[in-house]
Amino acid sequence: MAIIDLFLSRRVRRGRLTVVHHDGQLRTFGTADPAMPDVTIRFTDKGAAGAIIRDPGLGAGEAYMDGRLTVDNGDVLGLVTLMTANDLWEDGAGALQASPATRAIEAITHRIGRINRARASKRNVAHHYDLSDRLYDLFLDADRQYSCAYFTDPANSLEQAQDDKRAHIAAKLALEPGMTVLDIGCGWGGLALYLHQKTGAEVLGVTLSEEQLKVARRRAEEAGVADKVRFELIDYRHVTGSFDRIVSVGMFEHVGTPNYTTFMRQCRDLLNDDGVMLLHTIGRAGPPSVTDKWTVKYIFPGGYNPALSEIVKANEGLRFYLTDVEVLRLHYAYTLQHWYDRTTAARDAIIALYDERFFRMWQFYLAGALCAFKYGGLVNYQVQFAKNRHALPITRDYMYEREQAYRAEQPPTRLQAAE
Structure with missing residues (x-):
């Protein structure tokens, strides 16, 4: 299983996300929920998934902007909804944060x-x-x-x-x-x-x-x-x-x-x-x-x-x-x-x-x-x-x-x- 697949399997529970990898392999995560979107995304090159793993917010945003991540079914709001609605602020998991090392560097540069x-x-x-x-x-x-x-x-x-x-x-x-x-x-x-x-x-x-x-x-x-x-x-x-x-x-x-x-x-x-x-x-x-x-x-x-x-x-x-x-x-x-x-x-x-x-x-x-x-x-x-x-x-x-x-x-x- 690719690292991005493991990442998504832990984060998408409600709603369904289908991923088409750059080599054509297809994976589906979550379960259908009438209150949640049903979204299909495609990685158009090998590096896009790795960028998302390293820093989900930055990596996903840049991949979408550059066409390295496309939404084939649904839209980008549906994709963001799937990720964030499964990571409610009230629950405190913070599953979409960057790695601890990345966050430490960002804390300094952002200040x-x-x-x-x-x-x-x-x-x-x-x-x-x-x-x-x-x-x-x-x-x-x-x-x-x-x-x-x-x-x-x-x-x-x-x-x-x-x-x-x-x-x-x-x-x-x-x-x-x-x-x-x-x-x-x-x-x-x-x-x-x-x-x-x-x-x-x-x-x-x-x-x-x-x-x-x-x-x-x-x-x-x-x-x-x-x-x-x-x-x-x-x-x-x-x-x-x-x-x-x-x-x-x-x-x-x-x-x-x-x-x-x-x-x-x-x-x-x-x-x-x-x-x-x-x-x-x-x-x-x-x-x-x-x-x-x-x-x-x-x-x-x-x-x-x-x-x-x-x-x-x-x-x-x-x-x-x-x-x-x-x-x-x-x-x-x-x-x-x-x-x-x-x-x-x-x-x-x-x-x-x-x-x-x-x-x-x-x-x-x-x-x-x-x-x-x-x-x-x-x-x-x-x-x-x-x-x-x-x-x-x-x-x-x-x-x-x-x-x-x-x-x-x-x-x-x-x-x-x-x-």
């Missing part, structure tokens, strides 16, 4: 890679967020919300869930007319424009993506609010002034653990005496760890999803009140399912933009992320902070009341696809 000084941060952001506008139009919602949506019902559309996410966040900010808001990592400007429209707040959005900045500024101009909703290309460490509220969605993953306390201190110092901050970030349900090598290499260089303990520790000693924590468990899995389906449907368009290898990379990225939230140890945290103990009501009722009011109103104008 170095996530230092994320200002220059490196801009380069890392450009790697992912300065891709073609057309790519993001193909798989995101019309407002280009590139972060976890909020599903009040799993059957909701992606557009509805992203609307509800913005209402959920706005409610936690407890905004009042005339307030000033800093949006750190503002993306294409959708949240900043929403906050101004709903509350009249003046918003400064900051980003390190030149492409996102162009779109955000264009949107503010077209909406006639460029004097109230401004966008700047600036690192959070270099922002000056004072604000009533700070919000950061999907940016903390790029800060780097050595900079967590710097980030928290900067946010506290930028807030007025009655200031409130909301941090929305992907996080780990377990203890601190490292980002898998494939994701760092191909998708998010310098990226890291923090454990809740790391967020709390970064805030300790700053006299910055931790006022609310919410854990969103399956919401990102639902979001990623929409993104994966739209990406797969846009295969020809994405290949025309880039090539087949890029399409496979993007598809594998979304499939892996989806399963990490559905079966693995990733969640989303929404963590609220306040400058003083009196800045917010003493119960959470205000959140529910405001959120319902925002959701009842007409949704804001949608982003038009970039030409």
Whole structure:
């Protein structure tokens, strides 16, 4: 029996995986389960299986990207589902981790890679967020919300869930007319424009993506609010002034653990005496760890999803009140399912933009992320902070009341696809 066969026989129990080896030999693993995929894969050369044995995540990702591993029945999401659903985070087996020696090396190199000084941060952001506008139009919602949506019902559309996410966040900010808001990592400007429209707040959005900045500024101009909703290309460490509220969605993953306390201190110092901050970030349900090598290499260089303990520790000693924590468990899995389906449907368009290898990379990225939230140890945290103990009501009722009011109103104008 080949080593890869032994590896798979121990890891695929529920669901059925058929493997066609490069020499034509066929092996089947697991048992049919109506709740699980039935997948057939093919190794097109001898070395692909060995690469997967050495480092399952990196090896499988690269083999799929390069066509050394093909999916003949089912799709790559089915393959990733088979592997991860048989290795639930709750069970603690960690069967898909790299070897201990590989993990030890990665722990050192990853810590170095996530230092994320200002220059490196801009380069890392450009790697992912300065891709073609057309790519993001193909798989995101019309407002280009590139972060976890909020599903009040799993059957909701992606557009509805992203609307509800913005209402959920706005409610936690407890905004009042005339307030000033800093949006750190503002993306294409959708949240900043929403906050101004709903509350009249003046918003400064900051980003390190030149492409996102162009779109955000264009949107503010077209909406006639460029004097109230401004966008700047600036690192959070270099922002000056004072604000009533700070919000950061999907940016903390790029800060780097050595900079967590710097980030928290900067946010506290930028807030007025009655200031409130909301941090929305992907996080780990377990203890601190490292980002898998494939994701760092191909998708998010310098990226890291923090454990809740790391967020709390970064805030300790700053006299910055931790006022609310919410854990969103399956919401990102639902979001990623929409993104994966739209990406797969846009295969020809994405290949025309880039090539087949890029399409496979993007598809594998979304499939892996989806399963990490559905079966693995990733969640989303929404963590609220306040400058003083009196800045917010003493119960959470205000959140529910405001959120319902925002959701009842007409949704804001949608982003038009970039030409």
